[in-house]
Amino acid sequence: MNRHLKVAFMVAPFLAVLGYIGADYYNESKANKTKVIQLVPEGHCDVINKSCVLKSGDFKVNVSDTEGVTEVNSTFPLDSATLFLVDKADNMTSYPLGMQKSPYYWRSNTALRGFVSNKGESYKLRLIAKIKGGQYISEFYTQTTK
Amino acid sequence: MENKETYWSENLRLIFICLAIWFAVSFGLGLLLVEPLNAIRLGGYKLGFWFAQQGSIYSFLALIFWYGAKMNKLDKKYHSEG
Numbered sequence: 001m002n003r004h005l006k007v008a009f010m011v012a013p014f015l016a017v018l019g020y021i022g023a024d025y026y027n028e029s030k031a032n033k034t035k036v037i038q039l040v041p042e043g044h045c046d047v048i049n050k051s052c053v054l055k056s057g058d059f060k061v062n063v064s065d066t067e068g069v070t071e072v073n074s075t076f077p078l079d080s081a082t083l084f085l086v087d088k089a090d091n092m093t094s095y096p097l098g099m100q101k102s103p104y105y106w107r108s109n110t111a112l113r114g115f116v117s118n119k120g121e122s123y124k125l126r127l128i129a130k131i132k133g134g135q136y137i138s139e140f141y142t143q144t145t146k
Numbered sequence: 147m148e149n150k151e152t153y154w155s156e157n158l159r160l161i162f163i164c165l166a167i168w169f170a171v172s173f174g175l176g177l178l179l180v181e182p183l184n185a186i187r188l189g190g191y192k193l194g195f196w197f198a199q200q201g202s203i204y205s206f207l208a209l210i211f212w213y214g215a216k217m218n219k220l221d222k223k224y225h226s227e228g
Contacts, residue, residue: 001214002218002221005213008210012206012210016206026173
Protein backbone atom coordinates (compact mmCIF):
# COMPACT_ATOMS: atom_id res chain seq x y z
CA MET A 1 0.00 0.00 0.00
CA ASN A 2 1.59 3.26 -1.10
CA ARG A 3 1.36 6.56 0.75
CA HIS A 4 -1.46 7.87 -1.47
CA LEU A 5 -3.66 4.90 -0.65
CA LYS A 6 -2.90 5.34 3.06
CA VAL A 7 -3.90 9.02 2.90
CA ALA A 8 -7.06 8.18 0.93
CA PHE A 9 -8.08 5.51 3.47
CA MET A 10 -7.50 8.00 6.32
CA VAL A 11 -9.53 10.76 4.65
CA ALA A 12 -12.45 8.52 3.55
CA PRO A 13 -14.05 8.09 7.02
CA PHE A 14 -14.13 11.87 7.51
CA LEU A 15 -15.84 12.29 4.14
CA ALA A 16 -18.30 9.55 5.08
CA VAL A 17 -19.18 11.32 8.36
CA LEU A 18 -19.44 14.64 6.48
CA GLY A 19 -21.77 12.98 3.97
CA TYR A 20 -23.88 11.50 6.76
CA ILE A 21 -24.30 14.93 8.41
CA GLY A 22 -25.10 16.56 5.06
CA ALA A 23 -27.69 13.90 4.21
CA ASP A 24 -29.28 14.30 7.63
CA TYR A 25 -29.61 18.09 7.17
CA TYR A 26 -31.07 17.59 3.71
CA ASN A 27 -33.64 15.05 4.86
CA GLU A 28 -34.60 17.15 7.89
CA SER A 29 -35.18 20.30 5.83
CA LYS A 30 -37.19 18.26 3.32
CA ALA A 31 -39.34 16.76 6.08
CA ASN A 32 -40.00 20.18 7.63
CA LYS A 33 -41.53 21.57 4.43
CA THR A 34 -45.31 21.49 4.67
CA LYS A 35 -46.74 19.00 2.21
CA VAL A 36 -50.35 18.61 1.15
CA ILE A 37 -51.20 15.06 0.14
CA GLN A 38 -54.54 13.94 -1.22
CA LEU A 39 -56.25 10.86 0.16
CA VAL A 40 -58.48 8.88 -2.15
CA PRO A 41 -61.20 6.41 -1.16
CA GLU A 42 -60.23 2.75 -1.44
CA GLY A 43 -63.24 1.36 -3.25
CA HIS A 44 -66.75 2.28 -2.19
CA CYS A 45 -67.11 4.55 0.85
CA ASP A 46 -69.88 3.82 3.34
CA VAL A 47 -69.21 5.56 6.64
CA ILE A 48 -72.44 4.40 8.30
CA ASN A 49 -71.63 0.71 7.68
CA LYS A 50 -67.98 1.17 8.72
CA SER A 51 -66.66 0.58 5.24
CA CYS A 52 -64.77 3.72 4.27
CA VAL A 53 -61.00 3.70 3.87
CA LEU A 54 -59.08 6.66 2.46
CA LYS A 55 -55.59 5.95 1.23
CA SER A 56 -52.31 7.55 0.13
CA GLY A 57 -49.36 5.17 -0.10
CA ASP A 58 -48.87 3.44 3.26
CA PHE A 59 -51.08 5.98 5.02
CA LYS A 60 -54.67 4.85 5.49
CA VAL A 61 -57.59 6.46 7.27
CA ASN A 62 -60.69 4.59 8.25
CA VAL A 63 -63.81 6.76 8.70
CA SER A 64 -66.81 5.25 10.50
CA ASP A 65 -69.90 6.32 12.40
CA THR A 66 -71.45 4.66 15.43
CA GLU A 67 -74.71 6.13 16.72
CA GLY A 68 -73.83 9.67 15.69
CA VAL A 69 -70.21 9.53 16.80
CA THR A 70 -67.95 9.76 13.78
CA GLU A 71 -64.54 8.21 14.26
CA VAL A 72 -61.32 8.50 12.29
CA ASN A 73 -58.68 5.81 12.73
CA SER A 74 -55.32 6.22 10.95
CA THR A 75 -52.24 4.08 10.37
CA PHE A 76 -49.90 6.92 11.46
CA PRO A 77 -50.36 9.20 14.50
CA LEU A 78 -52.11 12.50 13.73
CA ASP A 79 -51.59 15.95 15.21
CA SER A 80 -55.19 16.92 14.52
CA ALA A 81 -58.17 15.86 12.43
CA THR A 82 -61.13 17.86 11.20
CA LEU A 83 -64.15 16.54 9.39
CA PHE A 84 -66.36 18.77 7.25
CA LEU A 85 -69.92 17.99 6.17
CA VAL A 86 -70.64 19.72 2.86
CA ASP A 87 -74.21 20.33 1.72
CA LYS A 88 -75.46 20.70 -1.88
CA ALA A 89 -74.90 24.47 -1.80
CA ASP A 90 -71.25 23.76 -0.86
CA ASN A 91 -71.73 25.10 2.67
CA MET A 92 -69.50 23.38 5.18
CA THR A 93 -70.01 22.50 8.80
CA SER A 94 -66.73 21.68 10.50
CA TYR A 95 -66.26 19.10 13.22
CA PRO A 96 -62.85 19.23 14.88
CA LEU A 97 -62.30 15.69 16.12
CA GLY A 98 -60.97 14.98 19.58
CA MET A 99 -58.20 12.51 20.29
CA GLN A 100 -59.22 9.22 21.91
CA LYS A 101 -56.64 7.22 23.90
CA SER A 102 -53.93 7.67 21.28
CA PRO A 103 -53.19 9.92 18.28
CA TYR A 104 -54.35 7.09 16.01
CA TYR A 105 -58.01 7.51 17.06
CA TRP A 106 -60.06 10.71 16.71
CA ARG A 107 -63.80 11.18 17.12
CA SER A 108 -66.65 13.65 17.56
CA ASN A 109 -70.43 13.78 17.59
CA THR A 110 -71.58 14.78 14.10
CA ALA A 111 -74.85 15.18 12.26
CA LEU A 112 -73.73 12.80 9.50
CA ARG A 113 -75.96 9.90 10.52
CA GLY A 114 -79.00 12.17 10.25
CA PHE A 115 -78.21 12.85 6.58
CA VAL A 116 -77.26 9.38 5.35
CA SER A 117 -78.86 6.84 7.67
CA ASN A 118 -81.17 5.47 4.93
CA LYS A 119 -80.05 3.10 2.20
CA GLY A 120 -78.97 4.84 -1.03
CA GLU A 121 -78.44 8.27 0.54
CA SER A 122 -75.12 9.94 -0.14
CA TYR A 123 -73.30 12.94 1.28
CA LYS A 124 -70.14 14.87 0.56
CA LEU A 125 -67.44 14.97 3.23
CA ARG A 126 -64.04 16.58 3.55
CA LEU A 127 -61.29 15.51 5.88
CA ILE A 128 -58.12 17.33 6.89
CA ALA A 129 -55.68 15.21 8.87
CA LYS A 130 -52.53 16.98 10.03
CA ILE A 131 -49.28 15.18 10.70
CA LYS A 132 -45.79 16.50 11.44
CA GLY A 133 -44.62 18.46 8.40
CA GLY A 134 -47.74 18.09 6.31
CA GLN A 135 -51.42 17.52 5.95
CA TYR A 136 -53.59 14.95 4.26
CA ILE A 137 -56.78 16.22 2.63
CA SER A 138 -59.67 14.39 1.08
CA GLU A 139 -63.02 15.16 -0.45
CA PHE A 140 -65.20 12.12 -0.80
CA TYR A 141 -68.80 10.90 -0.88
CA THR A 142 -70.26 8.43 1.55
CA GLN A 143 -73.14 6.34 0.33
CA THR A 144 -75.13 4.04 2.59
CA THR A 145 -75.50 0.64 0.94
CA LYS A 146 -77.33 -1.41 3.60
CA MET B 147 10.17 23.97 -9.24
CA GLU B 148 7.93 24.01 -12.30
CA ASN B 149 7.70 20.22 -12.14
CA LYS B 150 6.56 20.39 -8.53
CA GLU B 151 3.84 22.89 -9.38
CA THR B 152 2.54 20.80 -12.29
CA TYR B 153 2.62 17.69 -10.10
CA TRP B 154 0.61 19.52 -7.42
CA SER B 155 -1.91 20.94 -9.88
CA GLU B 156 -2.47 17.48 -11.42
CA ASN B 157 -2.85 16.06 -7.93
CA LEU B 158 -5.43 18.74 -7.06
CA ARG B 159 -7.30 18.04 -10.29
CA LEU B 160 -7.49 14.37 -9.35
CA ILE B 161 -8.72 15.21 -5.84
CA PHE B 162 -11.49 17.44 -7.23
CA ILE B 163 -12.55 14.73 -9.69
CA CYS B 164 -12.72 12.27 -6.78
CA LEU B 165 -14.76 14.72 -4.67
CA ALA B 166 -17.14 15.37 -7.58
CA ILE B 167 -17.71 11.63 -8.04
CA TRP B 168 -18.09 11.22 -4.25
CA PHE B 169 -20.76 13.95 -4.24
CA ALA B 170 -22.52 12.65 -7.36
CA VAL B 171 -22.73 9.11 -6.01
CA SER B 172 -23.64 9.81 -2.39
CA PHE B 173 -25.87 12.90 -2.69
CA GLY B 174 -26.84 12.71 -6.35
CA LEU B 175 -27.76 9.04 -6.66
CA GLY B 176 -28.47 8.33 -2.99
CA LEU B 177 -30.56 11.42 -2.15
CA LEU B 178 -31.44 13.85 -4.94
CA LEU B 179 -32.34 11.24 -7.58
CA VAL B 180 -33.52 8.59 -5.15
CA GLU B 181 -37.18 8.67 -6.29
CA PRO B 182 -36.63 8.13 -10.05
CA LEU B 183 -33.93 5.53 -9.31
CA ASN B 184 -36.27 3.65 -6.98
CA ALA B 185 -38.37 2.82 -10.03
CA ILE B 186 -35.51 0.52 -11.11
CA ARG B 187 -34.90 -2.71 -9.18
CA LEU B 188 -31.50 -4.28 -8.58
CA GLY B 189 -31.52 -7.77 -7.09
CA GLY B 190 -34.92 -7.11 -5.53
CA TYR B 191 -33.85 -3.77 -4.01
CA LYS B 192 -34.84 -0.32 -5.18
CA LEU B 193 -31.81 1.19 -6.94
CA GLY B 194 -31.96 4.56 -5.13
CA PHE B 195 -32.15 2.81 -1.77
CA TRP B 196 -29.32 0.45 -2.79
CA PHE B 197 -27.08 3.40 -3.74
CA ALA B 198 -27.77 5.12 -0.41
CA GLN B 199 -27.01 1.93 1.57
CA GLN B 200 -24.35 -0.04 -0.32
CA GLY B 201 -23.62 1.36 -3.78
CA SER B 202 -22.05 4.56 -2.50
CA ILE B 203 -19.67 2.61 -0.20
CA TYR B 204 -18.57 0.34 -3.07
CA SER B 205 -18.05 3.46 -5.19
CA PHE B 206 -15.96 5.09 -2.44
CA LEU B 207 -13.74 2.00 -2.19
CA ALA B 208 -13.30 1.89 -5.97
CA LEU B 209 -12.54 5.61 -5.91
CA ILE B 210 -9.80 5.13 -3.29
CA PHE B 211 -8.03 2.47 -5.38
CA TRP B 212 -8.47 4.46 -8.57
CA TYR B 213 -6.98 7.52 -6.86
CA GLY B 214 -4.06 5.41 -5.57
CA ALA B 215 -3.36 4.00 -9.04
CA LYS B 216 -3.57 7.42 -10.70
CA MET B 217 -1.26 8.93 -8.09
CA ASN B 218 1.24 6.11 -8.64
CA LYS B 219 1.32 6.97 -12.32
CA LEU B 220 1.76 10.62 -11.46
CA ASP B 221 4.66 9.76 -9.13
CA LYS B 222 6.36 7.80 -11.91
CA LYS B 223 5.74 10.58 -14.42
CA TYR B 224 7.35 13.20 -12.17
CA HIS B 225 9.88 10.80 -10.59
CA SER B 226 8.52 11.54 -7.15
CA GLU B 227 9.37 9.23 -4.21
CA GLY B 228 6.58 6.71 -3.54
